[in-house]
Every structure is written in C-alpha cells, then in structure tokens.
Amino acid sequence: MEPQHLRDLYDRQLRRDARPDGPGCRVERVGDVVRQTGPAHAWNGVLWSGLDAEDADRAIAGQIDHYRAEGLSFEWKLYAHDTPADLGARLVAAGFAAEEPETLMAAEAAALPHDVPLPAGVELRAVTDESGVRQVAEVHERAFGTDSAHLERQLLDRLAADPDTVTAVVALADGEPVSAARLELCPGTDFAGLWGGGTVEAWRGRGLYRALVAHRARIAAERGHRYVQVDAADTSRPILRRLGFLTLSTTTPHTYGG
Template identity: 65%
Template structure:
C-alpha cells in the first residue's frame, strides 16, 4: 500500500470497525455505555470492549462499570486495548482492576489492490471452501493441532454464522489428500471497507511451504469480488513478516486484556 496516509487509515479503522462495531454472530449484540462500545454474546461467543473514549478522570469508573455488567451476566470478557487508546496508562489500570493481558499483536492492514496475491498452494495441496458441519470439523481440527487450544468455541461460532448469516463469513481449509493441514476464516463487515482475516494456522510439519500465504490470497480475492477494499489482520510475530512481504502495513498494536470473574 504505497504512500499510506496512516492517520486517515487509523481513523477509518476506528470509526468503521471499533466505534461502529456490528454484532459478530447470532445472539450477539453491540451496546454503547457512556464512552465505551462493547459486544455482548453467549458464553460461547466473543464478549468484550472494542472501543472507548476515556481519559484519566473517567477510565477507572468505566472499567469498574464493565466488570460489574459482565459479572452480572456471568461472562468472562476481554478489553481489546489498542496502542493508541487513551489514557496512556489504560493498560496498567486494567491490570490493577484484575485483567490479565495476553500477548500483544500488530494490527496489519492492506489495500487489496496493492497486495501481492499471486501465491498458490504447493503441489498436492488444494484449498477447499467450508460450507457445512464436516468442513467446520476440519477447521476445528486444524485449529487444535496448530495452536494447541480447545476449538469447541470456534466450532459453535462458525456453524452458527454459516447457518444464520453466511454472507458475513468465509472459511477455508487446505487439504493434502484427505488430511487437513491448514485453515483460516474471514469476517466480512457489511457497510464497511474492511474484511478481517482470522485464525490462519498450519499444522506442524506443513509450515514454511507457502500455505498460509496462499490462504491469504484466496480470501483476498473473495473479499475483492464482494466489493471490499481493505483487509485487516491481528498479526502475531510469526505471521507479521509474511504479511509485510505481501504488502500489509502495521497500523497499531492490540493487546487482549482478559477478565474472568
């Protein structure tokens, strides 16, 4: 993305995806409480704060209010803190209130027209769209092997999205014969210029062969065909170099602060 207007792109990102957040699945809702925008779902969905406009005088009360509300619902939740959020000490304030930070990630953004999307899967690997329960099971299987995490939440959420609102989610799995070796999904946000790339993971033994890059290219072509202009990724230190070679640029950082009552 040559000659990026960083400030303008960051403002667009905040306005469309954070302050203007939309429900991310069946049973989810977006609420604004004071200067905080949050997502509320079931225990199997994603719950958390996506945007805030706080200062030194209002931050602690806002944090306490979110803890009280989510605890009353019996829900764990996440405060998704971005590197440019205010006040500058919001992270320490969250830790003092009982939140635990997960590892920091880099928000990467790419304008689809400027990305290098020529990657294809290696020989013997094919990319298969996921449209049913069998495909979702393959995605969940890859997730567990690639990340070493329970994938029951992913299985539930992806099945619900595909059944209720299939135009807002795209999932793919890379198959080597009958073996699922990589998987990823994309969330399409109606009314915005952004599509989000999520969950890209490859099982050990198949990494370093360009499969991740080919799944990025596949999803980018789908997003462009549906009229989206930009892709957004919360990148780990492993995926950031690959995305930079494709043409993504770092926009800010994001750190999930998790609260468990």
Template identity: 70%
Template sequence: MNRAPAPALLALHDREMREGARPDGPDDTVQRVGRVVRRTAPAHGWNGVVWSDLGADDADAAIAEQVAHYTALGLPFEWKLYGHDLPADLGQRLVAAGFTPEPDETLMVGEIGRLTLDAELPDGVRAVPVTDEAGADQVATVHERAFGDDASWLRRQLLDRLAAAPDDVVAVLALAGDVPVSAARMELVPGTGFAGLWGGGTVPDWRGRGVYRALVAHRARIAADRGYRYLQVDASAQSRPILERLGFSPLTTTTPYVYEIPGRASVSRQEEEEPARGGVRGPARA
C-alpha cells in the same frame, strides 16, 4: 487508486470497525454505554470492549461498569486495548482493576489493490470452502493440531455464523489429498471497506511451505471480488513478517486485557492470524 495515509486509515478503522462495531452472530449484542462500545455474546462467543474514548477523569468508572456488567452475566471478558487509546495509562488502570495483559499483537491493514496476491498452494494441495458441519469439524481439527487447545468453541461459533450470515463469513480448508493441513477464515463487514482475516493455522508438518501465505492471498481475492478495499489482521509475531512481504502495513499494537471470573471457564478471546505456533486465544470471535 490513492493510498490512504496511515493516520487516516487508522481513524477509518476506529470509526468503522470499533466504534461502529456490529454483532458477530444471532445471539450477539453490541452496546454503546457512554464512551465505551462493548459486545456481549454467549459463553462460546467473544465478550469484551472493542472501543473506548476515555479520559483520566472517567476511565476508572468506565472500567468498573464493564466489570460489573460482565460479572453479573457470569462472563469472563476482554478489553481490547489499542496502542493509541487514551488515557495513556489505560493499561495500568486495567491491571489495577484485576485484568491480566496478554502478548501484544499488531493491527495490520493491507489495501487489497496493492497487495501481492500471486501466492499459490503447493502442488497436491487445494483450497476447499467450508459450508457445513463436516467442514467445521475439519476446521476444528486443524486448530487443535496447530495450536494444541480444544476447539469445540470454534466449531460452534463457525456453525452459528454460517447459519446466521453465510454471505459474511468465508471459511476455507487447505487439503493435501483428503487430509486437512491448514484452515483460515475471513469476516466481511457489510457497510464498511474492511474484511478481517482470522484464525489462520497450519499443522506442524506443513509449516514453512507457503500454505499460510497462499490462504491469505486466496481470501484477499475473494474480498476484492466482493468489493472490499482493505484487509485487516491482528497479527502475531510469526505472521507479521509474512504479511509485510505481501504488502500489509502495521498501524498500531493491540493488547488483550483479560478479566477472569473465579470458578468460570476462561475468557473467549479474539483470534489473531498465526501461521506457525501458539497465539490463537481460546474460544473467540472468528
């Protein structure tokens, strides 16, 4: 199997995962408005811009149009800016329009057939699939212990996905005995070559023991069995070195630019893979 060069792989990701974005759940809509693709979801879902192809002459008007759209719905939202997006000053234009940038993440992609997938869970720890409310409760509990924020949004979102498209989402818990110590998810995107890794989190007492690495390998094997070629990750600074050791390559940066509406709950944000601390951003596309 030939390895796709990085520019070609980035272009494929743009085409299939961003410009060709699909709804995440039964109540989501994806719209192409001019040179922008945006996702609109319930308040506990992820709302925002996933792709744009703008120039200096139309960027400000496109930004204003998205602000008007989400403000009319009363929804905070995120403009997910990639490092190669144009115009080059799009981030500055977003700030001028009232957006707040959050820490950069790294878009990393691994060709599954070339990844190192021999990582196993520590002795006494097993991987258990999440298929019901009890499992979703445990995923939310792990998230709250790992990141210190409320995860009621995550429980609702995961249950929505399991009900609407159970074959397209893989959620897994790592249990030490009967105690959940880590959780992670994977989204399979039919009609593309990509599966996405999201929301990897491990409770403090179990960090540094290889649990996160093993859950990456576990999900990669499932994706391979289902015919997917690539895994994509929005990686935090903590997860990037682990993923590089597994064979993932950085393609570009991503920066969440968040637009809040006064008096409304904080924006529901897309997650990154975060084995250690911080970084998973509020209610999110899982």
C-alpha cells in the same frame, strides 16, 4: 492511504460503529465505551473506549459489573493508541490478565497477490458444513495448541445464520487438513478481517499462509471491501509486511474471568 488515516477509518468503522458479529449478539455504547454482549461461546468484550484519566477506573468497574451480571467472561481489546496512556496498567490492576500483543496490519485487498501457488498435492476447499468446520477446528487445535470449541460453535452459528458475512477455507493434503483460515466480512464498511490463519507444524514454511491470505483477499475484493486487516502474531508479521501490509497499531487482549 497513510497508516494514520487508515487507522482512524478502522477505529471509526470497526470499533466505534461496530455491528454485532454473530447471532444473539448485541453492540451497545455506554458512555465512552462500545461493547459486545452475546452467548457464552461468542466473543464478549469491549471494542472501543474513549476514556481519560478521570473516568477510566469508573468505566472499567462498570464493564466488570455488566459482564458479571450476565455471567460472562470477557475481553477488553486494548490498542496502543487508546487513552489514557496507562489504560493497560489500570486494567491489570482491576483484575484483567494481559495476553500476548499482536500487530494490527491492513492492506488494499485488490493490490495483494491473488494467485499464490499451492504446494503439490494440496487443494483449498470452502467450508460450508459441519464436517468442514470440524476440520478447521482440528487445524486450529494442532497449530495453536488451544481448545477450539468456542470457535467451532461460533463458525457453525455464523454459517447457519448469516453465511454472507463469513468465509472459511481449509487446505487439504491428500485429504488431511493441514491449514485453515477464515474471512469475516463487515457489511457497510471498507474492511474485511483475516482471522485464524494456522498451519500444522509439518507443513509450515511451504507458502500455505501466503496462499490463504491471497485467497481471502481476492474474495474480499470481489465482495466490495477495499481493505483487509489482520491481528498479526510475530510469526505472521514479516510475511504480511512483504505482501504489502501496513502496520497501524498493536493490540493486546486483556481478559477477565473464565
């Protein structure tokens, strides 16, 4: 499939027709905006908008009012192909903070390598309980240098409420968690999402990221999802491109509050 067609499918299935991604969350369409609202530890924000120059500022103000009334900080997930062309500048002018852009990439799950060898002494373990979630959070904090309390709570909630929609895995080297990632399955769509792939510094460059992509792509294909998608950082993009991922767009999170 051509990148443009794949991007259109992604926009329709995962943005315009999005479903709640966790317990206690709801997705609403208000005018030309699709948003998710949930508990404070969940992902709250705007998934899609179809705005023009005349209604963009009014829609932005409306979302700010909504989340303020809920007592929540939130994210406007802006894509390079969203309209109007100056939407990012309008968000910043309204008080949002733009974070680092990432590259939206996707590939056919069944076409990706599914048997990438692990380094000697490393094993992959499925995450099914609180101790495993804690290991994922530990890797996340060591790899990215950010607090993972919200991620830990979200993953625990998903595993308890709807384990068929999320799969997490941790790579252990002699019992120490050194890499971790999760796969978020979107029932009723062609897509599964690759999220949180991180490796502690001492273990980078040994193929763990590729192995975790392969592991999750195999599961996605087995569960009936044709494509896997990822918001790729600069460090991941070359690896994914070599594996066969296509670039569909870029996405820049814009955060408000918090």
